Amino acid sequence: MLWTKLVRKIVLVPRQAGTVALDSVRFSWWDPNAKKFQSVANALPALVVTPPAEVQEDTSRRNGHSGPMLTGWDRFWIGFGKVSAVLWALVLLGILVWRLAAWILVRRSRDYAVRKGLTQLERRLGRLPKDRAAHKTAQELRTILSEALALRMGEEVLACTSQELPAILRERLAWREEDAIAVGMLSESLQACEFAGLELDPNAQSQVAGVLALLRPAKNQ
Numbered sequence: 001m002l003w004t005k006l007v008r009k010i011v012l013v014p015r016q017a018g019t020v021a022l023d024s025v026r027f028s029w030w031d032p033n034a035k036k037f038q039s040v041a042n043a044l045p046a047l048v049v050t051p052p053a054e055v056q057e058d059t060s061r062r063n064g065h066s067g068p069m070l071t072g073w074d075r076f077w078i079g080f081g082k083v084s085a086v087l088w089a090l091v092l093l094g095i096l097v098w099r100l101a102a103w104i105l106v107r108r109s110r111d112y113a114v115r116k117g118l119t120q121l122e123r124r125l126g127r128l129p130k131d132r133a134a135h136k137t138a139q140e141l142r143t144i145l146s147e148a149l150a151l152r153m154g155e156e157v158l159a160c161t162s163q164e165l166p167a168i169l170r171e172r173l174a175w176r177e178e179d180a181i182a183v184g185m186l187s188e189s190l191q192a193c194e195f196a197g198l199e200l201d202p203n204a205q206s207q208v209a210g211v212l213a214l215l216r217p218a219k220n221q
Contacts, residue, residue: 138193
């Protein structure tokens with residue numbers, strides 16, 4: 001007996017999920033005994049196509065399932081993480097508010113205004129021209145000195161004389177006696193140069209700069 005085997009490979013690409021019915025497979029051959037072509041048909045089983053993973057997930061959500069089942073510990077740690085995030089956010093917000101309030105208080109404090117004003121006077125002192133007449137330089141130095149004293153002790157100090165100034169510095173700022181007397185003598189010498197035409201001390205500008213440094217409030221006050 002002569003026989004043979006025929007194998008056919010069929011590639012199927014389903015376009016939708018579900019059960020797909022397949023056609024039967026037919027095979028024809030020449031029968032020499034019957035002297036004619038014979039045919040045979042074999043039915044193929046139905047093909048079951050499952051949906052993709054994301055489609056299954058969407059279907060499960062529509063059916064009331066939101067994901068994998070969570071244990072009690074899972075829910076505890078999820079809740080703990082959420083509470084911790086809220087607490088840390090509140091702590092950071094509190095720190096930011098505190099720093100902002102401190103920054104505003106510092107900017108509105110009198111010491112800050114005094115330090116800022118003295119810084120501007122120091123810049124003004126450093127820009128004095130070297131070739132200006134002595135009485136003009138003395139006038140500018142005395143003006144800077146007076147404005148600095150007014151910044152630290154108030155405008156009423158402008159009405160004080162050079163002789164009264166040392167006592168006021170000792171009383172209000174607790175300065176050492178020698179420092180207070182030096183400021184009074186500096187103010188008096190500047191007035192003498194400006195109004196009486198006396199010679200200006202070559203160190204007058206550096207002396208005024210030293211007074212400005214002494215008048216600057218400490219940052220921890």
